[in-house]
Amino acid sequence: MHVALLQYIRNLSVTPLEHEDVALIKEAFVYKCIRKKEFLLKEGDVCRYIGFIIKGAIRQYTVDKKGNEHMQNLCIENWWTADRESFHNQTPSIYNIDAWEDTELLLLPKANRYYERVNNIPAFREMRIRLDDNNHIATQYRLHSSINHTAEHRYEDLMNRYPEFAQRFPQHIIASYIGITKETLSRIRNQSVRGKL
Amino acid sequence: MHVALLQYIRNLSVTPLEHEDVALIKEAFVYKCIRKKEFLLKEGDVCRYIGFIIKGAIRQYTVDKKGNEHMQNLCIENWWTADRESFHNQTPSIYNIDAWEDTELLLLPKANRYYERVNNIPAFREMRIRLDDNNHIATQYRLHSSINHTAEHRYEDLMNRYPEFAQRFPQHIIASYIGITKETLSRIRNQSVRGKL
DNA sequence: CGCGGGTTTGATGATGCTCAAGCCCGGTGG
DNA sequence: CCACCGGGCTTGAGCATCATCAAACCCGCG
Numbered sequence: 251m252h253v254a255l256l257q258y259i260r261n262l263s264v265t266p267l268e269h270e271d272v273a274l275i276k277e278a279f280v281y282k283c284i285r286k287k288e289f290l291l292k293e294g295d296v297c298r299y300i301g302f303i304i305k306g307a308i309r310q311y312t313v314d315k316k317g318n319e320h321m322q323n324l325c326i327e328n329w330w331t332a333d334r335e336s337f338h339n340q341t342p343s344i345y346n347i348d349a350w351e352d353t354e355l356l357l358l359p360k361a362n363r364y365y366e367r368v369n370n371i372p373a374f375r376e377m378r379i380r381l382d383d384n385n386h387i388a389t390q391y392r393l394h395s396s397i398n399h400t401a402e403h404r405y406e407d408l409m410n411r412y413p414e415f416a417q418r419f420p421q422h423i424i425a426s427y428i429g430i431t432k433e434t435l436s437r438i439r440n441q442s443v444r445g446k447l
Numbered sequence: 448m449h450v451a452l453l454q455y456i457r458n459l460s461v462t463p464l465e466h467e468d469v470a471l472i473k474e475a476f477v478y479k480c481i482r483k484k485e486f487l488l489k490e491g492d493v494c495r496y497i498g499f500i501i502k503g504a505i506r507q508y509t510v511d512k513k514g515n516e517h518m519q520n521l522c523i524e525n526w527w528t529a530d531r532e533s534f535h536n537q538t539p540s541i542y543n544i545d546a547w548e549d550t551e552l553l554l555l556p557k558a559n560r561y562y563e564r565v566n567n568i569p570a571f572r573e574m575r576i577r578l579d580d581n582n583h584i585a586t587q588y589r590l591h592s593s594i595n596h597t598a599e600h601r602y603e604d605l606m607n608r609y610p611e612f613a614q615r616f617p618q619h620i621i622a623s624y625i626g627i628t629k630e631t632l633s634r635i636r637n638q639s640v641r642g643k644l
Numbered sequence: 645c646g647c648g649g650g651t652t653t654g655a656t657g658a659t660g661c662t663c664a665a666g667c668c669c670g671g672t673g674g
Numbered sequence: 675c676c677a678c679c680g681g682g683c684t685t686g687a688g689c690a691t692c693a694t695c696a697a698a699c700c701c702g703c704g
Contacts, residue, residue, distance in 0.1 A: 397626035429594035
């Protein structure tokens with residue numbers, strides 16, 4: 251059940267995982283299933299764990315006064331999910347995190363007695379550094395893109411980078427993720443279809 | 448000369464710096480002054496070092512086909528500057544990094560023989576983790592903000608968070624940083640002045 | 645004095661939002 | 675088996691925000 255996570259760590263680190271590391275990870279990460287629409291974190295609550303997605307799809311978003319949802323992040327298999335600010339400072343979150351598909355996760359609670367020890371596993375530490383690098387790069391790009399590129403450009407970018415998103419999430423969620431309305435996305439798609447004829 | 452950096456590391460870490468760590472840092476980081484408008488990194492070049500700003504102000508930006516500059520980052524004393532993607536992968540950068548004021552830096556070259564050892568200093572490592580956390584949080588917020596908030600809201604946010612930017616950078620640079628034109632920023636400011644009468 | 649960088653102002657237009665309506669389709673219950 | 679319902683997608687009209695382009699202004703400096 252932890253095999254996906256172990257493999258993931260091995261892929262992103264150079265130092266191998268020792269037997270004792272594997273044992274520690276198996277104890278520290280708790281398995282959890284949530285159903286579609288079930289919440290992992292609600293606005294106002296404190297984020298108590300980091301989640302690794304074994305299977306499924308997760309949304310992280312805010313809701314404005316008018317009730318509109320704004321997707322901050324979309325995550326599928328082999329991604330991590332958490333509100334890092336809330337987790338790090340143990341302050342109330344501004345985000346909601348819920349499942350878009352039935353999802354299996356491995357949760358690493360901050361409060362458990364293994365948390366520190368897991369973070370001291372060399373391979374795990376290396377993985378985190380790699381992850382931070384990748385994440386930083388991707389977020390910088392997204393920021394740059396959201397300021398400088400047109401809606402159409404951003405949509406094409408996303409489809410190139412994560413084509414599977416189109417199968418897993420409906421258009422109004424994709425639209426929100428790239429910062430436009432579902433109507434605008436619909437028009438963009440029809441235009442570019444026409445463009446290809 | 449390295450005192451600002453050493454102090455910075457101590458502030459962000461728990462583990463103290465040993466004498467030998469201090470010595471290593473002094474050897475690894477090379478001091479450099481650059482004049483206003485001088486480049487630290489040019490689009491197309493590979494980013495070869497991470498810079499810590501002792502004194503001065505730095506811009507990181509792209510230039511589009513029309514010649515317009517788009518600020519990705521503004522940094523002053525006690526901030527780090529680099530194109531992490533280019534540095535990490537040693538690939539050509541899409542960014543320019545130049546000085547807006549005469550600037551003093553400490554550069555940590557990737558190629559030097561101390562690089563790995565510096566990264567193994569416990570206090571330095573802790574600092575990086577803290578830094579990544581803070582950075583991640585700030586960038587997520589900026590992303591959220593750039594998608595969901597109005598230009599006026601973003602401007603006020605920036606002025607609250609980094610009021611000194613207004614003294615250090617001209618308006619057209621501030622405008623670009625929050626993703627609007629200088630004309631729009633000018634109008635926003637006049638409006639809100641009128642609003643306060 | 646004149647120049648260059650920065651800021652302001654105005655007119656015009658593009659991009660994307662809002663609101664409202666209708667469509668499509670799969671699922672549920674009568 | 676059909677009717678209806680709800681979620682998602684599309685289409686249209688009107689509108690808000692912000693970009694663009696052009697001109698003028700302001701001011702410190704050689």
